[in-house]
Amino acid sequence: MNMIGVCGNEKDSDAIVTVDLENDGIEIIIESKLKKMFGKLMEKAVKDVLDDMSINRAKVVVQDFGALDFIIRGRTRTAIKRAQNKINHEEKDREKNQEEKIKKKNQEGGNK
Secondary structure, three states: OOOEEEEEOOOOOOEEEEEEOOOOOEEEEEEOOOHHHHHHHHHHHHHHHHHHOOOOOEEEEEEEOOOOHHHHHHHHHHHHHHHHHHHHHHHHHHHHHHHHHHHHHHHHHHOO
16 A cells, blocks of 8 residues: 655755655654754654654655745645545545445346
């Protein structure tokens, strides 16, 4: 199952956040020229969102281009929602396929 969500842009004062919900535990990777100065704050912004959304399994990669913490929080939240939405779509597709198989099987059984 593909449970990855991405949000953001590669431009000044922004960040690209990639979230993989298939990770064991929490892993946060910060890629930034400003990591030495602001890496802990960026990591805290991500952790706060994960806690708020009750996420306990995720690999989050933040590619920072000078984003403020509220941008990182928003990008992280949206990337998580996109990953979760992919899960929901895949589950719905699986259920639909299963229903179609059952319907087809029932039709074939009735035609004999």
